[in-house]
Amino acid sequence: MNALYDSLINTPTLAVALTLAAYLGGVALFERMGRPSWCPAVLIGAVFTAAGLWLLRYDFADYQRNVAWLTLLLGPATVALAVPLYQQRQHIFALWKPILCSLPLAAVLAAFYAVLIAWLLGAPPAVLASLAPKSVTAPLAMGIQEQIGGSLSLMLGGLLITGVLTTIFVSLLARLLKITDQRILGFALGVNGHAIGIVRAFELGPKAGAFASLGMSLVGVFSALFLPLAWRLLGL
Amino acid sequence: MKLLRGFLWLLVFQLIGHAVVEWLSLPVSHAMAGLLLLFAWLLVKRRLNENVATASQALLPLLAMLIMPGVVGVFFVIDEFAGHWTAVLIALGVGTFLSVLTTLWLMLRFMPKEAASSDERKPQS
Numbered sequence: 397m398n399a400l401y402d403s404l405i406n407t408p409t410l411a412v413a414l415t416l417a418a419y420l421g422g423v424a425l426f427e428r429m430g431r432p433s434w435c436p437a438v439l440i441g442a443v444f445t446a447a448g449l450w451l452l453r454y455d456f457a458d459y460q461r462n463v464a465w466l467t468l469l470l471g472p473a474t475v476a477l478a479v480p481l482y483q484q485r486q487h488i489f490a491l492w493k494p495i496l497c498s499l500p501l502a503a504v505l506a507a508f509y510a511v512l513i514a515w516l517l518g519a520p521p522a523v524l525a526s527l528a529p530k531s532v533t534a535p536l537a538m539g540i541q542e543q544i545g546g547s548l549s550l551m552l553g554g555l556l557i558t559g560v561l562t563t564i565f566v567s568l569l570a571r572l573l574k575i576t577d578q579r580i581l582g583f584a585l586g587v588n589g590h591a592i593g594i595v596r597a598f599e600l601g602p603k604a605g606a607f608a609s610l611g612m613s614l615v616g617v618f619s620a621l622f623l624p625l626a627w628r629l630l631g632l
Numbered sequence: 633m634k635l636l637r638g639f640l641w642l643l644v645f646q647l648i649g650h651a652v653v654e655w656l657s658l659p660v661s662h663a664m665a666g667l668l669l670l671f672a673w674l675l676v677k678r679r680l681n682e683n684v685a686t687a688s689q690a691l692l693p694l695l696a697m698l699i700m701p702g703v704v705g706v707f708f709v710i711d712e713f714a715g716h717w718t719a720v721l722i723a724l725g726v727g728t729f730l731s732v733l734t735t736l737w738l739m740l741r742f743m744p745k746e747a748a749s750s751d752e753r754k755p756q757s
Contacts, residue, residue: 419697438696442703449704456708463701469691470698472642474663475649476688478670482680491743498738505734510727517719527723531731534699539661549705550713550720556703557724565732573736580739587735588728591696617668624659 405454411462414452418444433563433596439556474535481613487606488614495614500622502587503615506531507623510554526550528623530558533590536616543624559592566596578604586611638687645670 404410422441429435449459488495507528514527525546529537534555541551566585575581582604585593590612597608649665652658658665674680713720 415701416697419700422700436696438700438703441697441700442706445700445704446707456705460701460705467698467701469694471646471663471666472639472687473691473695473698474661475642475646475666475670476684476691478645478667478674479680479685479688480692481667481671482674485675494739494742494744497742498735502731502735502738506727506731509730510723513727514719514723517722519716519719519723523713523716523720527720527727530724530727534702535695536661536664536667538699538702539664542661543659547705547709547713548702549709552699552703553706554720554724557721558728561725561728562732565729566736569732569736573740575736575740577743580736580743583739583743584732584735588732617664620660620664628659 405452405458406462408462408465411454411459412466414448414454414459415445415463415466418442418448433592434560436556436559436592470535470538474539477533477535477613477616480609481617484606484610484613487610499587499611499614500618503531503618504622506588506615507619522546523550525627527554528627529619530554531562531588531590531615532619533612533616536620540620540623544627555590556592559589562589562593563596566593579607582607583611586613587615590616634683634686635690638681638683638685639691641681641684642666642670642687642691645673 419438419441421444422439423437425440426432426435426437448454449456507530510527510530511524514524519527522545525544526541528544528546529540529551532540532555534552537551537555538548541548562585566581566589569575570581578601581600582597585597585604586608587593589596594605594608594612598605646663646666649667649669650662652669653660653662653665670684674684710717
């Protein structure tokens, strides 16, 4: 019995099957809950996965090693993000001026505010590096994390929290500042709240959704080039 | 076969990205370099290759599932970052509020007024 358990734990097949089952379960529960924007499906799936690992007494390091067979697909899937970016080229070319004026600054500040506040509160460099890509879409943020270090898990957790908070703050500030321009709201959602912001933007309307996708892609690409360079210059 | 051809395209761009990054020792990830190279190539060709479109349509919906194993790790680093969680949560909360405010202000400042068009629907917040 023990030999069977060991061989099951050591095959990537179990890790991949567990991951797919937990993810599909997470999506199903997410649908049942009426697609709440405060609780993304991937978070529910992660809780299911963690519960599965605990029940199977599956060591997390072993799981990570085995599930790498599946997450290898993250590479080509990240490259595939070039396709939606290409499909947005009309927006980019038509609005290059406001984009150029606001996007780099917005992307730098999105990272800077959080890193500065955490630094003032005495957080160590590993935590600062994990917070820096907080507004970048996960696959690109993982590429940034490879470069600047920090904890992958802490970074991804911060990403989810940032996405959820962005949807709340954009709705709040839109009401306070009386902003109804879908382009502006969509852009703010995508720039700060990555994929979670995009979902909210599509609820506002297709135009907000298109601008959110554009904002997310551009912030991701800009940050992936800027943050590792800044980290290298700061000697962190 | 379109899917496989497109998948091979994506892998080839990732490998070229890998080679360029290592060769010039650039501070970007291999996949990110692949993304930029594929984007540049699409802009030059001015046409979206059908195979690449098929493969990206198949892969992009999987992104959330592919990052999930990394998210699971949050539950295993709670002790590792004990004592820093307050700093992390304040930084995320206040930082996100400030960056949303700044983005909205920048866009209001620089975005040309929307031509009074058909799209005047108010967001239902």
